[in-house]
Amino acid sequence: EGESLAHAILEMKSNQIQPDNSGPLYATFSANLMHTAPMAHNSCPYFRWTGTKGELVIPGNGLNPDGGGGLLLYDDKFPNGVPLIQTENRQGAFFLGYKGVWEVMMDILKRNDREAALKTVSEALKDVATALAIYQSSESREWVNVQCINANSSID
Known part of the structure; x- marks a missing residue:
């Protein structure tokens, strides 16, 4: 690995x-x-x-x-x-969160559902922000606050 x-x-x-x-x-x-x-x-x-x-x-x-x-x-x-x-x-389980992800994306594209597409991108961005916070925490040797990333917030 x-x-x-x-x-x-x-x-x-x-x-x-x-x-x-x-x-x-x-x-x-x-x-x-x-x-x-x-x-x-x-x-x-x-x-x-x-x-x-x-x-x-x-x-x-x-x-x-x-x-x-x-x-x-x-x-x-x-x-x-x-x-x-x-x-x-x-x-x-965490891997099951990806089950059927491509089928969902194809459905969103077929329906041209802008709101669903934006929500999907926003959720993915939260995952990236969390991963980035982990690396920033490693570099600074202190936990980075990620309270702004939650189920009720959106990242613009």
């Missing part, structure tokens, strides 16, 4: 949220653009945050139609992990 698959380890340093003398915060970020590519998804989850008191993990391969993935907490109390988001509260 390499940067072409957007696999990176990020080092953040922010004394505002970390205990004194705790050292930097390390996070890993992986994004495989081909959902069918063979990867050890379960042994190397897509997102893993490791802190001084535990670890948060988004597990699985992202293809489970029941909203698989979720969020697991590993700490002293739950050394084998505990789900923080119950299955019935999930909206679908």
